[in-house]
Amino acid sequence: MFSSALLIGLFALFRMAASHAAEGTAADATRHWLDQAADAGLGQTRREFAARQVLMLAEPSASILITALKGEDGDSALRRQVAARLLGELAPPEAEAALLEAAHGEEYFLAEAARAALPRLYAKLSDNELYRLLTRGARERYATPGGAAADDEDWLALSMARSRRQGGFKALVMRGLALKYAGGGDLPQPLVWCVWEALLDSNDDLRMAGLAMVPRIASSEATEKLAGFLYTENTPKVLVAALRIMREMRPPHYGEAVERQTRHADPLVAVEALAALDAMGYRAAMFPSGPGQRTVAGFVNHPSTPVRRRAIELLIETNNPAALEYLEIALHDRVGANRALAAWGLGQMGLTAAVGMVSPLLNDGRPEVRREAAVALSRLGVVGVAARVLDDLSGGTGPFRLAAAEALGRMGDERAVPGLIDALASGTDGLAHAAAAALGTLKSRRAGPALFATMRGTDDPVLRDACRQALLDMYLRDPGVDPEGWDQWAEATLD
Numbered sequence: 324m325f326s327s328a329l330l331i332g333l334f335a336l337f338r339m340a341a342s343h344a345a346e347g348t349a350a351d352a353t354r355h356w357l358d359q360a361a362d363a364g365l366g367q368t369r370r371e372f373a374a375r376q377v378l379m380l381a382e383p384s385a386s387i388l389i390t391a392l393k394g395e396d397g398d399s400a401l402r403r404q405v406a407a408r409l410l411g412e413l414a415p416p417e418a419e420a421a422l423l424e425a426a427h428g429e430e431y432f433l434a435e436a437a438r439a440a441l442p443r444l445y446a447k448l449s450d451n452e453l454y455r456l457l458t459r460g461a462r463e464r465y466a467t468p469g470g471a472a473a474d475d476e477d478w479l480a481l482s483m484a485r486s487r488r489q490g491g492f493k494a495l496v497m498r499g500l501a502l503k504y505a506g507g508g509d510l511p512q513p514l515v516w517c518v519w520e521a522l523l524d525s526n527d528d529l530r531m532a533g534l535a536m537v538p539r540i541a542s543s544e545a546t547e548k549l550a551g552f553l554y555t556e557n558t559p560k561v562l563v564a565a566l567r568i569m570r571e572m573r574p575p576h577y578g579e580a581v582e583r584q585t586r587h588a589d590p591l592v593a594v595e596a597l598a599a600l601d602a603m604g605y606r607a608a609m610f611p612s613g614p615g616q617r618t619v620a621g622f623v624n625h626p627s628t629p630v631r632r633r634a635i636e637l638l639i640e641t642n643n644p645a646a647l648e649y650l651e652i653a654l655h656d657r658v659g660a661n662r663a664l665a666a667w668g669l670g671q672m673g674l675t676a677a678v679g680m681v682s683p684l685l686n687d688g689r690p691e692v693r694r695e696a697a698v699a700l701s702r703l704g705v706v707g708v709a710a711r712v713l714d715d716l717s718g719g720t721g722p723f724r725l726a727a728a729e730a731l732g733r734m735g736d737e738r739a740v741p742g743l744i745d746a747l748a749s750g751t752d753g754l755a756h757a758a759a760a761a762l763g764t765l766k767s768r769r770a771g772p773a774l775f776a777t778m779r780g781t782d783d784p785v786l787r788d789a790c791r792q793a794l795l796d797m798y799l800r801d802p803g804v805d806p807e808g809w810d811q812w813a814e815a816t817l818d
Contacts, residue, residue, distance in 0.1 A: 353377055353384040357391060357409070361402035368756060370405075372785040377409050385415040392421050392437075404436045411440025414447055427491070438495060445499025450511055453503075456496045457517040490526025497521055497532035509541045522548055530557075531564045538572055546574040553580040559589040566595035570602045578605030585617060590630045594622045598637045609638070610645045620649045628658050635661060639668030646672070651680050659689030666692065670699025678703055685711055690726035697727075701734040709736040716742050725757050732761025740765060744773045756789045763793030771797060771817050778802065779809060 359365060359373035377383050391398045391406035398406075407425060410418040422444070425437035445453065497517075504510065510518065518540065521533030534552075537545050549572070552565040562584060569581055581603065584596035597608040597619045609619045622634035635653045638646040653665035666684055669677040682705070684696035693715065700708045712734070715727035728746055731739035739761075746758035747770075759777070762770040771794065778790035794816075795801045802812045 349380060349382045350384040350387050352380055353387045356380075357387065357402065357405065360409075361391075361399060361405045363399075363401055366753075368753065368785050369783075372788060374405060374409060378412055383409075383413060385410070385413065385418060388413070389418050389421050392418070392425060400430060400433065403430075403433050407433060407436035407440050411436070411443045414440075414444040416444065416447075419444055423492070426495070441495040442498035442502055445496050446502035448499070448503075450514060453496060453500050454513050454517065457493055457500075457514070457521075490524050490529045493521065493524075494526060494528035494532045497529060497536065501532065501535045504536070504539050508539065510536065510539050515540055515542070519548065522552070527558055527561055530561055534561070534564045534568055537568055546572060546577065550574070550577040550580045553577075553584055559587070559592050562587065562589075562592045563595050566592065566599045570595070570599040573603045575603070578603055581605065590622065590625055590627060591633060593617075594619055594630060594633055594637070609641055609643070610649075620646070623649045623652050623656075628661065631656060631658075632661050632664065635664050635668065639664075639671065642672050644672075644674060644676075647674055647676060650677070654680055654684065659687070659692050662687065663689070663692045663695040666695040666699045670695075670702040673703065675703050678705055690722040693723065694726040694730040697730040698733045701736065709734060709739050713739060713742045716746055721751070721754070724751075724754050728754060728757035728761050732757075732764040735765065737765060737767045737769075740767045740769050744770055747773055747777055755783075755786050759786065759789035759793045763789075763796040766797050768797060775802075775809070775813055775817060779806070 356373045356376040360370050360377065362370065362373075365373075377388075388406045388410050390396065391402050392410060394403050403425070407422065410422060419441070422437045422441050425433050426441060428434050428437075445456070448456075500514065500517075518533045518536045521529050521536075524530055524533075534549070537549055549565055549568060552561065553569075557565070566581065566584060569577070578600060581596050581599050582605065585593050585600065585608075587593050587596065597617065600606055601608040601619070608617075611618045611620060619634050619637050622630055623638070625631050625634070631653070635650065635656075638649055638653075647669075650665045650669055654662055654669075656662050656665065662684065666681050669681055678700065681696050681699050681703075684692050685700070685708075687693050687696065693712075697708050697712045709731065712727045712730050715723045716731065716739075717724075719727060724746070728743060731743060743758045743762050743765075746754050747762065749755055749758075755777070759774060762774060774790045774793050774797075778787050778794070781787050781790075791802050791804075798816050800812065800816050802809055802816075
């Protein structure tokens with residue numbers, strides 16, 4: 324007969340073995356999907372699918388991702404970037420050192436991925452931990468290496484470089500703080516002091532991260548600090564950030580400070596200042612009320628593409644019929660993305676007077692413009708748009724067919740179902756994926772059998788997943804990932 328001590332020992336050994344097996348399984352699965360997510364020979368869609376599989380694992384192996392991020396096994400640049408992005412989503416605390424090292428490395432895209440990942444990790448920290456990081460110097464691994472300098476000039480250069488590193492580090496922590504409080508809530512006073520210090524820093528990234536926190540501070544001092552930015556010398560990107568927050572907060576007594584920026588040499592600063600003035604009720608600044616008046620609407624003809632785009636966005640946000648004549652100008656913008664944005668906006672605003680302006684874009688030379696024009700016209704109640712888009716789906720070239728499938732899903736017209744079923748069976752990866760997603764959005768159960776057959780017959784894991792998601796959207800019952808249960812699911816579910 325086994326003694327109780329022996330039984331306890333055997334049970335402990337069993338648990339240890341099971342734990343090691345689980346760890347091995349998690350590590351193998353993480354490595355497998357990371358390999359595919361970083362395989363440059365696969366298409367973007369398949370790589371994104373593989374990355375999602377890592378995130379869906381019950382316990383993805385952070386150690387595998389950290390090793391890849393460090394490049395210890397000769398990992399490719401793409402593999403290191405993917406690892407950084409996944410660590411940002413998973414945010415394991417033990418990844419901080421490796422991410423910090425990558426964030427100030429010489430590989431630009433890897434550094435960008437690491438800088439995007441770190442705030443997610445910091446967002447999980449307590450207020451006290453965030454305060455501790457924001458009130459001390461940057462960690463040694465983030466400081467400029469090199470040790471003592473040979474002379475005063477070298478020491479000054481080294482000190483300035485270290486200061487920039489510290490500002491960059493604190494900016495990442497501050498962005499994590501912003502993520503933590505994105506859902507609302509007032510900052511505790513110690514963190515408010517950290518925000519005030521950030522606003523005075525010489526590092527633009529830290530100042531902008533601090534500005535993002537100002538709306539979370541319940542104090543009249545917040546708007547005073549914000550207005551102070553508009554009276555002092557600042558870079559255009561900092562001023563744009565400050566003006567956007569002014570527009571959000573709408574303080575009543577700072578119109579003069581904002582008005583001053585409408586004459587700024589940088590047009591993006593000027594257009595943001597005009598929008599803020601209008602939102603604050605200081606004066607009408609979206610549409611001209613007289614000749615020679617500078618308004619947001621006037622920037623739709625500006626030579627700069629980003630300036631024109633921002634003006635279009637702001638005009639759409641007004642939901643004002645007065646925007647129609649200026650958005651008509653935007654429909655003829657030389658950049659396809661701006662034309663698409665203007666068409667989308669007119670559909671969102673429900674301006675039926677725009678039908679005649681948007682209709683010619685169904686023949687535009689850019690697929691994204693045709694897509695947004697079709698969706699807008701459908702939203703405006705134009706009959707026969709689906710038939711025109713189906714022509715693109717069946718007879719267009721690759722990008723136009725893909726855009727047509729996306730448009731048909733968003734338009735909500737069930738007459739598109741047969742054409743989308745044909746596209747699903749086309750054998751073209753991107754088009755079949757888009758058709759499956761569109762059918763899931765339409766939720767027409769006429770497409771259920773075709774989606775099920777494609778899910779069973781395809782060797783493409785991305786298409787299989789898209790069909791599974793579409794069936795789940797359609798029937799509100801998940802077929803699952805195990806093919807052995809699919810027939811039983813179909814018998815109980817399909818019409």
